[in-house]
Amino acid sequence: MYHKPVLRDEAVHNLVTDPNGIYVDGTLGGGGHAALILKKMGPDGRLIGIDQDQDALNFAEKRLAGDPRVTLVKGNFGYLDVLLSRDVHGSIHGILLDLGVSSHQIDEPARGFSFQKDGPLDMRMGDLQTLTASAIINEYSYEALRDLFYLYGEERESARIARSIIAARPMETTGELRKAVMEVVPERFTNKSLARIFQALRIEVNSELSMLKRVLEKGVDMLADRGRMVVITYHSLEDRLCKNFFRYGNFEGKPVKDFYGNDIRPMESLFKRVITPSEEETAENPRARSAKLRAAYRINDTASGHGHKKNQDGGA
Ligand SMILES: C[S@@+](CC[C@H](N)C(=O)[O-])C[C@H]1O[C@@H](n2cnc3c(N)ncnc32)[C@H](O)[C@@H]1O
Numbered sequence: 114m115y116h117k118p119v120l121r122d123e124a125v126h127n128l129v130t131d132p133n134g135i136y137v138d139g140t141l142g143g144g145g146h147a148a149l150i151l152k153k154m155g156p157d158g159r160l161i162g163i164d165q166d167q168d169a170l171n172f173a174e175k176r177l178a179g180d181p182r183v184t185l186v187k188g189n190f191g192y193l194d195v196l197l198s199r200d201v202h203g204s205i206h207g208i209l210l211d212l213g214v215s216s217h218q219i220d221e222p223a224r225g226f227s228f229q230k231d232g233p234l235d236m237r238m239g240d241l242q243t244l245t246a247s248a249i250i251n252e253y254s255y256e257a258l259r260d261l262f263y264l265y266g267e268e269r270e271s272a273r274i275a276r277s278i279i280a281a282r283p284m285e286t287t288g289e290l291r292k293a294v295m296e297v298v299p300e301r302f303t304n305k306s307l308a309r310i311f312q313a314l315r316i317e318v319n320s321e322l323s324m325l326k327r328v329l330e331k332g333v334d335m336l337a338d339r340g341r342m343v344v345i346t347y348h349s350l351e352d353r354l355c356k357n358f359f360r361y362g363n364f365e366g367k368p369v370k371d372f373y374g375n376d377i378r379p380m381e382s383l384f385k386r387v388i389t390p391s392e393e394e395t396a397e398n399p400r401a402r403s404a405k406l407r408a409a410y411r412i413n414d415t416a417s418g419h420g421h422k423k424n425q426d427g428g429a
Pocket residue numbers: 116117118119139140141142143144145146147163164165166169188189190191211212213214215216238239324
């Protein structure tokens with residue numbers, strides 16, 4: 114199987130409000146979520162599927178083949194505003210983001226995402242970007258590596274691991290990286306540390322956090338009034354950005370008030386708590402275990418007096 118969709122029913126249930134609306138799946142992958150969105154859609158609905166990975170697009174194209182309601186686009190969802198034609202700006206009913214990598218990407222050793230399999234230090238989600246894990250591992254300074262592992266991997270042993278990597282340079286494979294990490298981390302912690310180091314590298318290679326921030330900000334402007342965003346995250350750094358943006362309209366989590374004390378924010382969360390997978394789902398699909406789903410809708414600024422600043426200032 115290419116990829117088993119996580120929280121599929123919950124995501125699609127919260128996404129599709131108008132069967133004949135326009136929907137964007139910004140992380141098409143194997144098309145698992147997309148297939149269910151199409152099922153819920155009527156004959157006049159439209160689905161735009163985006164992925165930066167040509168493998169994913171090839172697979173999804175076969176799966177969704179011939180459905181006239183589907184348009185596939187290769188690109189980074191961070192540039193949503195540029196990828197989507199102007200006629201849909203401001204009319205999208207729902208945007209789905211199921212972040213991170215697919216099982217297909219992890220399981221393919223040549224992509225370099227897995228610390229369990231030997232492969233090149235690549236970790237690019239697609240061929241649109243040039244930075245690879247190899248450039249980071251072999252060229253970043255000690256301080257840059259240490260801070261990267263600490264910030265993006267939340268790894269406490271980041272300094273020792275960075276030193277070990279520098280001593281083992283040059284490095285070409287995930288196996289060599291694994292060895293350098295294992296040399297300085299006690300055996301019982303190695304899998305957790307490896308997961309954190311690989312996560313940090315993947316985030317850096319693919320500019321994951323800056324692209325997420327960009328898609329959240331740009332995505333709001335693409336939505337119709339009350340249009341929804343449904344985001345599935347897999348680690349706390351992504352989830353925090355999403356939570357803060359939905360609650361406060363910024364990534365720092367600072368409430369912004371207007372003159373009358375009303376919150377100024379672009380979106381309203383659909384529910385207070387996050388949705389997480391059931392025990393049955395995680396038992397069946399261990400990759401779902403860290404998933405958190407958040408959903409919000411664009412606030413009608415003119416009716417409520419709330420909403421994002423740009424519109425209150427009379428902008429587009
Ligand atoms: C977790 S998988 C999505 C799986 C999909 N929901 C399914 O049901 O098969 C994430 C997919 O999003 C893509 N992706 C991640 N970040 C992206 C970005 N910034 N722009 C475009 N595609 C991205 C990855 O290449 C991968 O194929």
